Amino acid sequence: MTTFVFAALLGVSILGYLLNRRAAAGLRADGARLHSLPGYHGLFSLLSTLVPVLVLILLWLVLQGPVIDHVVMSGLPAGSLDGLDTGSRQLILAEIKSIARGQIFGEPEQWKLDAAQRYLQLQQVSGWVLLAIVVILSLAIVAFARSRVGAAFRARHGVERIVSGLMIFCSTVAIFTTIGIIASLLFESIRFFQMVPITEFFFGLNWEPQIPLREDQIAAEGAFGWLPVILGTIVITVVALFLAVPVGLLSAIYLNEFAPDRLRAVAKPLLEILAGVPTVVYGFFAILVVAPAMRSFGASLGIPVSPNTALAAGSVMGIMLIPFISSFTDDALSAVPKSLRDGALALGATRAETVLNVLFPAAIPGIVGGILLAVSRAIGETMIVVMAAGLIASLTINPLDSVTTVTVQIVTLLIGDTSFDNPKTLAAFALGMMLFVVTLIINVFALRIVRKYREAYD
Amino acid sequence: MMNDMSKIEQGIAVDAVKIQARGVQVFYGEKQAIKDVSVEILDKTVTAFIGPSGCGKSTFLRCLNRMNDTIDICRVNGDIRLDGEDIYDPAIDPVQLRAKVGMVFQKPNPFPKSIYDNVAYGPRIHGLARSKADLDEIVERSLRRGAIWDEVKDRLHEPGTGLSGGQQQRLCIARAVATEPEVLLMDEPCSALDPIATAQVEELIDELRLNYSVVIVTHSMQQAARVSQKTAFFHLGNLVEYGDTGQIFTNPEDPRTESYITGRIG
Ligand SMILES: Nc1ncnc2c1ncn2[C@@H]1O[C@H](COP(=O)(O)OP(=O)(O)OP(=O)(O)O)[C@@H](O)[C@H]1O
Numbered sequence: 201m202t203t204f205v206f207a208a209l210l211g212v213s214i215l216g217y218l219l220n221r222r223a224a225a226g227l228r229a230d231g232a233r234l235h236s237l238p239g240y241h242g243l244f245s246l247l248s249t250l251v252p253v254l255v256l257i258l259l260w261l262v263l264q265g266p267v268i269d270h271v272v273m274s275g276l277p278a279g280s281l282d283g284l285d286t287g288s289r290q291l292i293l294a295e296i297k298s299i300a301r302g303q304i305f306g307e308p309e310q311w312k313l314d315a316a317q318r319y320l321q322l323q324q325v326s327g328w329v330l331l332a333i334v335v336i337l338s339l340a341i342v343a344f345a346r347s348r349v350g351a352a353f354r355a356r357h358g359v360e361r362i363v364s365g366l367m368i369f370c371s372t373v374a375i376f377t378t379i380g381i382i383a384s385l386l387f388e389s390i391r392f393f394q395m396v397p398i399t400e401f402f403f404g405l406n407w408e409p410q411i412p413l414r415e416d417q418i419a420a421e422g423a424f425g426w427l428p429v430i431l432g433t434i435v436i437t438v439v440a441l442f443l444a445v446p447v448g449l450l451s452a453i454y455l456n457e458f459a460p461d462r463l464r465a466v467a468k469p470l471l472e473i474l475a476g477v478p479t480v481v482y483g484f485f486a487i488l489v490v491a492p493a494m495r496s497f498g499a500s501l502g503i504p505v506s507p508n509t510a511l512a513a514g515s516v517m518g519i520m521l522i523p524f525i526s527s528f529t530d531d532a533l534s535a536v537p538k539s540l541r542d543g544a545l546a547l548g549a550t551r552a553e554t555v556l557n558v559l560f561p562a563a564i565p566g567i568v569g570g571i572l573l574a575v576s577r578a579i580g581e582t583m584i585v586v587m588a589a590g591l592i593a594s595l596t597i598n599p600l601d602s603v604t605t606v607t608v609q610i611v612t613l614l615i616g617d618t619s620f621d622n623p624k625t626l627a628a629f630a631l632g633m634m635l636f637v638v639t640l641i642i643n644v645f646a647l648r649i650v651r652k653y654r655e656a657y658d
Numbered sequence: 659m660m661n662d663m664s665k666i667e668q669g670i671a672v673d674a675v676k677i678q679a680r681g682v683q684v685f686y687g688e689k690q691a692i693k694d695v696s697v698e699i700l701d702k703t704v705t706a707f708i709g710p711s712g713c714g715k716s717t718f719l720r721c722l723n724r725m726n727d728t729i730d731i732c733r734v735n736g737d738i739r740l741d742g743e744d745i746y747d748p749a750i751d752p753v754q755l756r757a758k759v760g761m762v763f764q765k766p767n768p769f770p771k772s773i774y775d776n777v778a779y780g781p782r783i784h785g786l787a788r789s790k791a792d793l794d795e796i797v798e799r800s801l802r803r804g805a806i807w808d809e810v811k812d813r814l815h816e817p818g819t820g821l822s823g824g825q826q827q828r829l830c831i832a833r834a835v836a837t838e839p840e841v842l843l844m845d846e847p848c849s850a851l852d853p854i855a856t857a858q859v860e861e862l863i864d865e866l867r868l869n870y871s872v873v874i875v876t877h878s879m880q881q882a883a884r885v886s887q888k889t890a891f892f893h894l895g896n897l898v899e900y901g902d903t904g905q906i907f908t909n910p911e912d913p914r915t916e917s918y919i920t921g922r923i924g
């Protein structure tokens with residue numbers, strides 16, 4: 201049914217487009233000087249039909265479900281819902297709906313079958329009504345738009361207004377989504393902090409997010425100190441940056457300044473492929489290749505290395521970040537005007553001196569911006585660490601130990617059957633909130649630096 | 659054979675000729691920008707390159723300190739000698755060459771560093787200063803020669819990019835003379851300067867002539883006439899005429915030179 205509705209709307213609005221364009225073209229052929237080109241008259245009709253009616257259809261489809269549900273439930277024979285709580289009512293409604301879909305289990309009562317019948321009827325009626333409304337409304341708008349066609353009518357401005365309205369709508373959607381995400385995080389975090397003292401979360405040295413299954417259980421209290429977890433994140437991020445920053449910087453400098461064109465043409469895309477590898481695949485690489493190699497290397501030196509190490513996870517994450525940093529550095533170096541390079545070379549500087557003393561300082565704000573963005577990626581990265589780092593939160597900065605990170609803990613807290621009324625699950629939101637705050641701060645810094653550097657050569 | 663001849667010629671002109679270019683051709687990809695140019699640039703002399711826009715003045719100037727090396731598609735043929743040494747010889751280090759043959763560009767290009775560091779950069783990388791005081795002195799002397807000392811002496815540690823366009827250009831001139839080059843190439847150094855600063859730069863050029871050889875590209879006939887002793891007129895990649903400045907401006911041999919100077923082609 202909905203398909204028909206959309207098809208009808210589309211058909212009518214295209215009709216409106218053609219009508220208006222023809223009319224306007226006709227006026228022009230008669231020698232009138234039009235304010236707007238015929239195409240704009242057509243577009244005006246098309247958009248003023250399409251946009252409002254589409255909004256109407258969407259609203260209708262959203263509201264139709266609850267309204268029908270309500271009508272069906274209130275139309276049940278008196279007494280059949282007496283004494284039932286919300287949960288059981290929901291169950292009955294679900295059963296009616298599945299009967300309506302033709303999935304009948306056992307022997308439902310007759311009143312349920314009737315209700316399912318009514319449900320189907322209502323849906324059908326709603327569909328037809330919608331179709332009728334859409335057709336009538338869109339035809340009315342088309343007729344109205346057609347009546348506006350005239351030499352002086354500013355269809356172009358009308359189109360402009362509709363399009364900019366559409367853009368405002370889209371950006372509002374994006375903004376409200378962000379606000380919604382923050383609000384839900386905040387809301388759940390507040391619930392968490394009602395159960396767990398804020399000081400314990402921020403200053404506690406233990407992270408053991410259990411909840412008692414029975415009242416009398418020993419060690420019933422979980423511990424929710426986030427320090428070991430954030431420390432794990434920091435350790436892994438630092439390891440990743442230790443690998444990614446030098447390799448990324450130097451490879452970018454080499455490719456930008458020293459490599460012959462042909463090598464650059466091959467090497468740059470190859471490097472960028474690294475950025476397209478899914479993080480799960482990096483995870484494989486970490487457990488199957490890097491971690492065993494490190495363990496056997498450690499064993500040959502007599503150093504105990506745990507099977508899951510921050511070093512393995514961090515270095516693989518570092519590999520993931522290399523293209524990130526190198527492409528930022530590359531852009532920053534390329535943005536340095538050629539005249540600066542020439543100026544240094546003409547003073548008798550070598551290429552390395554030119555890069556180090558002139559280009560690099562000029563590019564450093566852009567490079568720092570790239571590194572900070574890489575940091576916030578490293579902090580938010582989940583898959584590699586889930587696969588390669590470990591789950592036990594230990595307060596350590598030894599990269600050969602197994603550590604856990606904020607993202608890993610969020611995943612493990614929320615995996616499986618969960619209910620959102622205990623500190624264990626809500627802790628995930630508190631962690632998420634903190635992660636959000638940290639990456640937000642870093643991103644703000646990064647953006648400010650990047651912006652400052654954009655202005656540098658204007 | 660060719661070599662023998664050039665050695666003999668060198669022997670004759672060794673005290674006067676600083677740069678000797680013979681049969682220089684420059685290509686940007688397929689396009690030829692310089693067609694067979696031969697010229698002798700004298701020591702302790704100001705040589706002006708004049709000619710209509712796009713005729714290859716900058717291109718030829720950049721050959722003289724191998725700045726064209728930085729343009730991938732650019733290819734230079736022919737023979738250019740500095741003090742009798744082929745500067746395109748594989749054994750020659752272009753970095754050393756550029757320390758001897760300095761350059762001031764058409765557009766001011768100060769480094770995003772302090773004014774002081776801009777000027778001190780060359781002396782630093784070439785180890786010209788033995789002490790901090792030494793370096794300070796070099797910086798001050800260079801800024802004075804660039805006719806900008808009075809304007810910046812109180813703000814030496816502010817960024818050079820914060821100066822006005824004309825000040826930046828004089829800073830770049832100061833930066834170039836700080837390394838004490840033997841030859842200074844100047845590509846329209848005064849195009850961003852007001853008449854007062856222009857006069858100061860011309861004074862500097864006159865002073866530099868006592869020790870160095872200066873090559874200046876200019877679009878101003880008056881400037882060429884004022885500062886230079888030798889003038890080369892380029893047209894469509896050819897060196898049309900080269901001679902004493904007085905001669906070129908009063909009594910040019912080639913009709914193209916005459917029409918350019920009198921403003922009929924440009
Ligand atoms: N980097 C380059 N790549 C390709 N062609 C170039 C390049 N630089 C210069 N050319 C070409 O070489 C020719 C000479 O240019 P050049 O810059 O030497 O002229 P010019 O005499 O300095 O002109 P102007 O007085 O305008 O500065 C021009 O036709 C120009 O298009």
Ligand SMILES: [Mg+2]
Nearest residue numbers: 715716764845
């Ligand atoms: Mg030029």
